[in-house]
Amino acid sequence: MNRSMTTATNTMSQLQKQFDIISNNIANSGTNGFKKRDVSFADMIFQEINNQPSRESEIGRLSPHGIRQGVGAKLAKSAMVLTQGSIQNTGRSLDFAFTSENQFLKVRVQDDGGTHVRFTRNGALYVTPSGNNELMLVTQDGHAVLDQRNNPITFSDKSTDFTITNHGEFRANGETVANLGVIALNKPQYMEQKGDSLIGMPENAGVNPASVYTDLNSTAIAIQHQALEASNVDLSKELTDMMNVQRALQFQSRAITVSDQMMGLVNGIR
Structure with missing residues (x-):
């Protein structure tokens, strides 16, 4: 019974992580440029128990020899x-959308931990005063948009006509x-979600x-001007996955309850 409870407990903790990821996908389904995450599971370590004196006694068996007892599943990726x-x-x-799947805009984020470079596909940009009769190009959350040299993009506060070309060239008043x-x-598996549509190392x-x-240099950038990219979250799939996880959590919880009841019966035998 202890093994059954251990297996169920280990699996429940991993299912809860999957539930959190699905919840985050659903919460950001309306965030421009948000990229969802999918999870996969793998068996945790298992123990093989030889239940026959020799392999010859199970000639013709198609399944693996012995009895395998695991300790649950884990979130593999x-x-x-x-x-x-x-x-x-x-x-x-000031709106744009990337038309290439793996391209992201560089922005500068300042928080309690310091200044960091983050990446986003949310192309809803704005301008804000930065002092010295200048304006700065920022995201809708106020993060500075960076140029190819990782410097904030600033320009005269007299500018009124803004354009973003298909190759990422930002123009003000035609200049x-x-x-x-x-x-x-290239390797999205190394990135972490940093809030909303932001990702980072x-x-x-x-x-x-x-x-x-x-x-990337300007010739490799692919942008559609005056447009925004919606998130790639499929709400119907995410809600279905959430219901499946809830059922799996209920099953594992029930397994713990039954194991506890059986242990109580065994301990009550005189």
């Missing part, structure tokens, strides 16, 4: 899915201000960023 979300025309001059800083994400990852993403 949580992978970001980079499939393209639907593109919606907005007619707004080129800067090229948007854009990366090609984990702290102390011990991985060379150059092997995870590549800075």
Whole structure:
């Protein structure tokens, strides 16, 4: 009975992590440029018990020899899915949508831990005063948009007419201000969600960023102007997965209850 309870408890903790990931996908289904995560499970360590004196006694057996007793399942991988979300025309001059699945915009985020470079596919941009008669290009959350040299994009506060070309060139009043800083994400499995549509490298990852993403020049950038990319979350699938996880959690909880009841019966035998 102890093994049954251990197996159920271990599996429940992993199912809860899957439930949290699904909940995050659903919560961000309306976030522009958000990329969902899918999870996969694997068996945890198991013990093989030989129930026959020799292999010859089970000649012709198709299943593995012996009896395998595991200790539950574990979350093997949580992978970001980079499939393209639907593109919606907005007619707004500071909106853009990437048309290549693995391209992300570089932004500067300041928090209690310092200043970090993050990446997003949310192309809803705005301008905000930055002092010295200048404006700065920012995201809808106020994070500074970076250019190809990782510098904030600033320009005169007299500018009124803004354009973003199909290759990431930002223009104000018809003149080129800067090229948007854009990366090609080669290994999305190394990225962590950093809130809303932001992703970034984990702290102390011990991985060379150059092997995870590549800075792009303007000729490789693919953008659609005056449009936004919706999230790639399929709500019907996520809700179905959530119900399946809830049933699995109920099953594992019931297994613990039954095991406890059986242990009580055994202990009550005189």
